[in-house]
Amino acid sequence: MTSTTLDESLLEGSDITVLRPGSTEFDAARVIWNAMFDRHPLLILQPKSTEGVARAVKFARANDLPIAVKCGGHSAPGHSMCGSEGIVIDLVDLQKVAVDPVKKEARGQGGALLGRLDEATAPHGLVVPAGVVSHTGMGGLVLGGGFGHIMRKFGLSIDSLLSAEVVLADGSVVRADTDHHADLFWALRGGSGNFGIVTEFHFKCHDFGPSVAVAIAVIELEHARPALELWSAEMEDGPDELSWISFLRNVPDRPEFAWVPRELVDKPVLIMPMLWAGDPEEGEQRLAQLTDKLENLAVLYRDVLPYVLVQQQYDDIFGYGYRTYCKAGFINDLNDAAIDALLDSSACVPNSLSQIEILRLGGAVERVAEDETAFSHRKAKYPINIIAMWDDASRDDETIGWVRQAYSSVEPFLNGGIYVNYAGGDETGGDAAAYGSTWDRLVSLKEKWDPDNVFRFNANLRRADLAT
Secondary structure (H helix, E strand, O other), X not given: OOHHHOOOHHHOOOOEEEEOOOOHHHHHHOOOOEOOOOOOOOEEEEEOOHHHHHHHHHHHHHOOOOEEEEOOOOOOOOOOOOOOOOEEEEOOOOOOEEEEOOOOEEEEEOOOEHHHHHHHHHHHOEEOOOOOOOOOEHHHHHHOOOOOOOHHHHOOHHHHEEEEEEEOOOOOEEEEOOOOOHHHHHHHOOOOOOOOXXXXXEEEOEEOOOEEEEEEEEEEHHHHHHHHHHHHHHHHOOOOOEEEOEEEEEEOOOHHHOOOOHHHEOOEEEEEEEEEOOOHHHHHHHHXXXXXXXXXXXXXXXXXXXXXXXXXXXXXXXXXXXEEEEEEEEEXXXXXHHHHHHHHHHOOOOOOOOEEEEOOOOOOOOOOOOOOOOOOOOOOOEEEEEEEEEOOHHXXXXXXXXXXXXXXXXXXXXXXXXXXXXXXXXXXXXXXXXXXXXXXXXXXXXHHHOOOXXXXXXXXXXXXXXXX
16 A cells, blocks of 8 residues: 555644655654654654544554554664555654642653653752653653663652543543443553554653762672672662662773773673762762662762763764664572673674663562552562663674673573563563463553554564464
8 A cells, every 4th residue: 555545534633744755754654663663654653642642543543554653763673663555653842841849640642752851850859750761752761661670669650640631543642540441540550562552641740859878889790790699689679769780891982971980881890880879978878878788880970960861871872873782571589690691791792883782670660569559570680781782783583683692691590470571572471471460451551552563563462373
């Protein structure tokens, strides 16, 4: 089917910009974060209102077209952009965020990036827990659960969600919360983009900031084992305020790492960022106590920084335009054999853009019942994301091969689950592993709210006999 055969009457009006193949605007809009995907949809529609999104969905249904939804475009498997078999609804013109400092609530349109949310809440001494790259789209991040620096203190992003305005597969608009369409609201909180297009997120905010204490320890790889063991022990009963991450990677030759000695550049190391989600003065003391326990430090960075700035610290490292491939899972026991596998793989990281990232859940995340939301991995301990980024297509086989080797080496220690926002798309267990124990209920709700699988460009929920 070509655009000349489509019934475009539903697109008439001023609240939808229609981008067609061959235009400069179309080519700019079809660019997504992962440069591995160079796709050309039939049309790209950019609505300027919820009603415009609804009309775009009705247009797609009238013409029997599947829909990809683009917010920040960060989907590693390229779900934000489809090919000529479908259309893209691009939410780039829906980026407003409003904060009510009295009620301590925030409302963000479905296309807003996380940086807008942080910048809107910070002046009021408030925060909504969200991801760690400010150009990530709110829609994808929140619907998948929402990991971030302060999740142990305040929970996942979905744990602060009060309601959502949703355009459904038939083009109707509903508001879902615990009292209205409660089953849909449950599914939205971890079910990814399977159920509709969220045009507004309504969050409760938390008192926070505006500044936080941070520390970043760098340890050469030969000394990484005791540091990882200490990390595991300290985080077992660690305070909710403590965020402590482990990156196994080469030190990049980039301005944000100018404080690292030059002799460490391009060498494999363990980088351990820490953040205290509480009083900065107390945080400085608590982080100093922890870093004092780390032996053989190569270099240590400590500061008190505006939280908004901290939320932007990985923006360039995880910037647009790189070829990207990743595989993810959860490690529940960071034992000797698991550490062996991690260190062996990190010794041969293919470049300074690639890494093995390990987080620590717990705290407020695990205190929510596993069946309270669609996110089912509350009791998991260590989310792991093995991610490679590079810019030379001739190195595809080598770089993808490293990710697959590293994943294979740690797979014996994985619990079978996957964080949907980290998923590369071909992990063991497939899409079902992203949803775990909530899979069956989610599939039933998918059949209720989107029986024709209109929203299929995602970690898709479908029974084996459901057409894709």
